Amino acid sequence: xxxxxxIWDGEGSAPEGNWTKVLWRSYSDAKDKYTTSIPVLIGxxxxxxxxxxxxxxxxxxxxxxxxxxLVDHLEVxxxxxxxxxxxIAEKCNWAKSPQxxxxxxxxxxxxxxxxxxxxxxxxxSENASLAQCIRLWCRGHGSSFEWRFLKKKKxxxxxxxxxxxxxxxxxxxxxxxxxYLIPRWPLRGIGMDAWCKTTGxxxxxxxxxxxxxxxxxxxxxxxxxxxxxxxxxxxxxxQTNWIHLYIPDxxxxxxxxxxxxxxxxxxxxxGIQVHVTLDTFLxxxxxxxxxxxxxxxxLIGCRVQKKLFSQEQILANIFPLLRDDWYKSVFGYxxxxxxxxxxxxxVAFSLLPKQNKGVxxxxxxxxxxxxxxxxxxxxxxQLIGAPHTTVPxxxxxxxxxxxxxxxxxKNDLPLPDLVALNGKAxxxxxxxGGYPKVNTVEVEALRYLHLDDEAVTKLGNELPESSDCxxxxxxxxxxxxxxxxxxxxxxxxxxxxxxxxxxxxxKPHPACPIHEEDYPVLRMLVTMEPVSDLLEKxxxxxxxxMTSAAVDAYCANVPVVSVLDPDTLNxxxxxxxxxxxxxxxxxxxxxxxxxxxxxxxGQKISSYFTIDAGLIRWKKLLLGGSA
Numbered sequence: 001x002x003x004x005x006x007i008w009d010g011e012g013s014a015p016e017g018n019w020t021k022v023l024w025r026s027y028s029d030a031k032d033k034y035t036t037s038i039p040v041l042i043g044x045x046x047x048x049x050x051x052x053x054x055x056x057x058x059x060x061x062x063x064x065x066x067x068x069x070l071v072d073h074l075e076v077x078x079x080x081x082x083x084x085x086x087x088i089a090e091k092c093n094w095a096k097s098p099q100x101x102x103x104x105x106x107x108x109x110x111x112x113x114x115x116x117x118x119x120x121x122x123x124x125s126e127n128a129s130l131a132q133c134i135r136l137w138c139r140g141h142g143s144s145f146e147w148r149f150l151k152k153k154k155x156x157x158x159x160x161x162x163x164x165x166x167x168x169x170x171x172x173x174x175x176x177x178x179x180y181l182i183p184r185w186p187l188r189g190i191g192m193d194a195w196c197k198t199t200g201x202x203x204x205x206x207x208x209x210x211x212x213x214x215x216x217x218x219x220x221x222x223x224x225x226x227x228x229x230x231x232x233x234x235x236x237x238x239q240t241n242w243i244h245l246y247i248p249d250x251x252x253x254x255x256x257x258x259x260x261x262x263x264x265x266x267x268x269x270x271g272i273q274v275h276v277t278l279d280t281f282l283x284x285x286x287x288x289x290x291x292x293x294x295x296x297x298x299l300i301g302c303r304v305q306k307k308l309f310s311q312e313q314i315l316a317n318i319f320p321l322l323r324d325d326w327y328k329s330v331f332g333y334x335x336x337x338x339x340x341x342x343x344x345x346x347v348a349f350s351l352l353p354k355q356n357k358g359v360x361x362x363x364x365x366x367x368x369x370x371x372x373x374x375x376x377x378x379x380x381x382q383l384i385g386a387p388h389t390t391v392p393x394x395x396x397x398x399x400x401x402x403x404x405x406x407x408x409x410k411n412d413l414p415l416p417d418l419v420a421l422n423g424k425a426x427x428x429x430x431x432x433g434g435y436p437k438v439n440t441v442e443v444e445a446l447r448y449l450h451l452d453d454e455a456v457t458k459l460g461n462e463l464p465e466s467s468d469c470x471x472x473x474x475x476x477x478x479x480x481x482x483x484x485x486x487x488x489x490x491x492x493x494x495x496x497x498x499x500x501x502x503x504x505x506x507k508p509h510p511a512c513p514i515h516e517e518d519y520p521v522l523r524m525l526v527t528m529e530p531v532s533d534l535l536e537k538x539x540x541x542x543x544x545x546m547t548s549a550a551v552d553a554y555c556a557n558v559p560v561v562s563v564l565d566p567d568t569l570n571x572x573x574x575x576x577x578x579x580x581x582x583x584x585x586x587x588x589x590x591x592x593x594x595x596x597x598x599x600x601x602g603q604k605i606s607s608y609f610t611i612d613a614g615l616i617r618w619k620k621l622l623l624g625g626s627a
Contacts, residue, residue: 002119007109007134009125010150019122022112024105025566027584041108042569049107050399053100056318057088058401065307071411073304074297076342080373081411082297085338085366086329088322091396092365094546094571095480097325100396101568102130103318110137110317124148132320169332170298176333177340181287184246184279186255191276194266196351198274200239202622203352203380205360205371208244208258208277209510213251213528219264221273224530225361225388227446229618234272236623241355242275243348245367249510250528255279281347290340297339301330334366342370346378355380357622362387362419364397372414384621385416388447389548390573390608391429402434415439420621422448423609443617445609450532451555452611470501473593474534474553475524477508478544484512487544487563490589492521497590507534509547532556540596542589546571554580555605559596561589 008014009024014035021035042049061071061083074082083089093100121143123134131147138145157165164172206225215222221230221242233240244262252258258277265275305326309319328334345367358375362368362385375383391398404413419435421427422445431437445451475491478484495502504524508514516526527534531552535541541553545563551573553560562572564582574580581592605611 002117004120004122005113005118007121007123007125009123009127009130014124022109024125027564027566036112038105038108038112039566039570041112042104045108045111046393049104049111050394050396051401052107052111053104053318053396054399054401056103057091058403060319061089063308063311065304065311069411070304070308073300075411076293076297076339077373077377079409079411080369080377080414082335082339083411084369084414085335085342087325087334087366088329090364090366091399093394093396094568097322098568099129099321099324102127102133103321104569106130106133106137106318106321113141118143120144120146122146122148124150126150126152129320129323133318136320137317169327173294173331173333173336177336180337181282183248184255184282186259187246187277187279188282190259190280191262191266191274192280194271194274195241195276195280195348198239198241198271198352200241200272200274201353201355201381202233202238202357202359203241203243203355205243205358206245207361208246208252209249211251216251216261219261219268221265221269221275224447227449227615228613229446229615230273232615232619233622236619237272238623239272240274241352242273244275244277246277246279247511250513276348278341278344278348281344286343286347287340290336290343293339293343294336297335298331301326305330338366338370341367342374345371345374349374349378349380352378352380357381358383359386359420359622360384360416362416369414372416376414382418383416384418384420386420386443386446387422387426389422390551391421391426392546392571392573393429393575394569394571395546398429399433405434405436418621420618422446424606425608441617441621442610443621444612444615446615446618448552448555448605448609449611449613450530451552451605451609452613470503471499471540471593472503472505472538474538474541474558475504475506476531476541476543476547476549476553477506477512477514478547479509479511480546481512483544483546483563483565484508484514486565487542488514488519490563490583490586491542492519493586494589494593495522497587498593505534505538507531507549540593542593543572546573548573550574550580551608555608557604561592561596 004019005022006014006017006019007022007024014021014023023035023037026037027039063070065073071081071083076082087097090096091100121134121138123131125131126149135145206223210224212222212224230240246258252261262275262277265273269275358380360368360371372383400413417439419430419440420443421430421440422443427440427442430440478487491504502523504522506514506524506526508526514526516524531549535553535556535558538558540559540561543550543560543562545565545568550560550562554574554577560574560580562574562580562582564570564584566584581596583589583592
């Protein structure tokens with residue numbers, strides 16, 4: 001017997017009717033047989049759905065057009081394809097490409113629909129791209145389709161931003177490039193002399209934020225990404241070169257501040273440590289070369305695009321959701337910026353003597369593939385990628401179809417020689433995802449060395465013993481603004497159900513500030529103290545859905561309550577941990593905060609991280625016999 005399916009992609013409850021309801025974004029666990037939750041289906045069939053999406057991305061790159069693979073058409077250097085720097089290949093589902101979430105949901109929907117007899121599908125949604133996907137599916141399965149357009153949410157952006165965003169990506173690229181270059185122009189040449197004269201044989205690529213403020217103000221390089229590893233190398237007489245990616249923060253809001261700090265780092269380093277930024281190597285020649293290569297990519301894109309879009313056997317199901325990522329990557333600012341990174345790395349590493357070791361913070365961002373290719377083509381030595389935090393199951397950047405790891409010798413996925421993984425959890429995640437075991441090594445978790453036995457014991461001893469004590473909630477913010485705003489909105493509403501003496505300690509992400517005056521109903525203190533210090537002052541932690549700081553709290557035996565965002569996948573690094581509570585309403589938040597503050601606490605560090613302040617593994621990896 002055929003059925004009618006209503007896909008509800010709206011706020012609130014789905015309307016009643018003579019149909020089977022498919023809740024596109026709701027985590028409802030409705031028990032009736034006529035209601036299905038797509039997010040619940042994703043949780044139940046995660047491996048199948050994830051593998052199908054990764055296979056789709058791989059097969060798109062392998063699709064043949066005029067006798068050549070797409071990945072080969074986009075070759076920008078011998079054996080290096082621009083494909084690996086596209087948004088589609090990056091798969092950043094939590095920030096740059098949130099529409100991937102709908103692609104994952106669509107795959108779950110297809111999986112659920114297999115074997116069902118459906119004569120009509122009704123979609124209630126504001127999403128035109130999703131409507132196109134469902135329409136194509138219905139056409140291929142002989143079902144009728146109806147799109148009931150839901151009114152779009154009010155756009156809070158200014159009219160100028162809306163007009164600018166409506167421009168073609170090609171038009172927007174140059175203003176955005178200038179917006180990127182002008183604030184960084186003062187960094188040209190900063191540290192260049194020291195870089196060209198270095199005798200160091202180990203190079204690190206890192207971010208120029210998350211520095212220890214007191215040390216930076218004194219001209220001493222200390223980064224929370226690397227803990228005391230730089231000091232160990234320095235004490236062992238290992239000369240190191242550091243190339244930093246500048247991201248403005250409260251400590252260095254302007255390039256002029258960065259330039260002064262780099263100067264001080266080099267002065268204090270006395271040749272043992274040499275520091276530059278990637279922007280050090282900016283000049284007009286590099287910019288013009290990048291623009292010229294971008295135009296070449298645009299011409300290739302124009303040539304292959306029509307035939308690419310006609311490959312319905314690969315593209316029909318979910319490509320409408322990813323089409324804009326193609327346009328941005330090939331015709332937009334994203335593609336131009338990535339080519340600029342490629343050329344900057346080429347200049348930077350051509351000026352170095354042959355390096356024995358290279359280490360970079362691995363997040364699988366597009367610039368990393370330019371870096372890996374350039375490092376290897378310049379003939380430098382062993383290259384090590386170091387994921388500096390957790391590897392969440394649904395952070396798709398860290399995962400590829402297993403066929404991607406097969407070396408063909410032609411435009412392969414650029415990989416480091418080794419991936420240095422910071423504990424059992426990350427190692428298991430990589431290996432379960434098909435990453436070659438021979439290319440992995442376990443090392444100490446540099447960002448989490450504070451999570452030792454002494455810190456855990458201290459924390460446990462400082463917990464309140466009386467229910468009369470105020471509830472102390474540590475709020476760990478997110479890198480993405482909308483995620484932080486959702487978290488704080490839930491907190492505002494949920495605070496009405498909490499004791500009056502509840503104290504909220506707010507720790508924003510460095511790139512996403514939170515201001516007390518924006519939340520007057522909350523009794524709150526905003527601080528940039530290290531998470532390790534703040535954990536000693538709280539009873540429970542309330543985290544965004546994706547912040548890695550949630551693991552700090554979890555491993556320090558602080559109960560964790562996390563946002564479950566209906567607009568995205570559960571990308572929390574604690575997804576799957578039974579003793580972590582995920583909430584989506586203010587009432588659930590209040591109940592969880594009150595309930596978990598008195599929960600029992602067990603040892604959890606060893607299941608996540610390798611902790612050893614002596615850094616024996618890192619020393620062996622970087623220093624070999626001299627460790």
